[in-house]
Amino acid sequence: xxxxxxDETGDAAVSSPLxxxxxxxxxxxxxxxxRELPGPPxxxxxxxxxxxxxxADVNWHTSYQALGDHFRVIAFDHRGHGRGLRAEAGFRLExxxxxxxxxxxxxxxxxxxxxxxxxxxxxxxxxxxxxxxRVDGIVLCATSRHFADSARRRALFSMLNGTCALASTxxxxxxxxxxxxxxxxxxxxxxxxxWMVEQVLRHDWARVLEAGRAIGRFDSRDWSSTIDVxxxxxxxxxxxxxxxxxxxxxxxxxxxxxxxxxxGGHAACADRxxxxxxxxxxxxxxxxxxxxxxxxxxxxxx
Numbered sequence: 279x280x281x282x283x284x285d286e287t288g289d290a291a292v293s294s295p296l297x298x299x300x301x302x303x304x305x306x307x308x309x310x311x312x313r314e315l316p317g318p319p320x321x322x323x324x325x326x327x328x329x330x331x332x333x334a335d336v337n338w339h340t341s342y343q344a345l346g347d348h349f350r351v352i353a354f355d356h357r358g359h360g361r362g363l364r365a366e367a368g369f370r371l372e373x374x375x376x377x378x379x380x381x382x383x384x385x386x387x388x389x390x391x392x393x394x395x396x397x398x399x400x401x402x403x404x405x406x407x408x409x410x411x412r413v414d415g416i417v418l419c420a421t422s423r424h425f426a427d428s429a430r431r432r433a434l435f436s437m438l439n440g441t442c443a444l445a446s447t448x449x450x451x452x453x454x455x456x457x458x459x460x461x462x463x464x465x466x467x468x469x470x471x472x473w474m475v476e477q478v479l480r481h482d483w484a485r486v487l488e489a490g491r492a493i494g495r496f497d498s499r500d501w502s503s504t505i506d507v508x509x510x511x512x513x514x515x516x517x518x519x520x521x522x523x524x525x526x527x528x529x530x531x532x533x534x535x536x537x538x539x540x541x542g543g544h545a546a547c548a549d550r551x552x553x554x555x556x557x558x559x560x561x562x563x564x565x566x567x568x569x570x571x572x573x574x575x576x577x578x579x580x
Contacts, residue, residue, distance in 0.1 A: 327398030358485025
């Protein structure tokens, strides 16, 4: 979809081109809206995994076209987010990882590179851990081995326990819909990006809050050093959400990982005028080149 258009799903106009999208049936899971770019012939497949409280389009809209010039691109929303799968059971990062493998299977994709941003980073690593035969390499952006890294952060994540229960009530859902609609009208009056608001209004906030709790519990410090596929870490240098030092530590923990840096905060991915897209391409090409060459003789994860 080009700027100024409305796609078949009723999305409002967006300032960056969006790839075509369609509903894909995922056996035993349901239907999920997937965006795709075919890429060049025989291109590596990248599966884009977005961050918490956002959607694939909000997270990756500035990157779709540039990545599509070099890779086959697949993107969809995680459980409870945007047009992601809906489930009665609580949110688990492991199930999101299984969703990634299942969507790839539904699209006829055998092996791929998960590209995870923030919350998408744990999901990308869990795809490798749970489905190692499907993952050729990994790109990790603005993310960490763990997130509840201080007393303050642990307290913030623990607050989500009670909030998750509240969010399951019909009263909270009604209030969320009303406040979301008011926010949408306010942003539209300011001529900002109403399509981004529409993305957020699609959330199942009970599941989104549970996702926050799951992020707080995630800790891969004991096993990040066992990742044995080509990996790149893209670190945001002024990140106010995921401390940059933790992003550097992640790069140091994964054997052979390359480190790529980008100025800006946690939302650097949304800045069309910034260098994020070029640095993301560098990271993806770094992984793709190592996949093509194969591992050095005798190489093994520490």
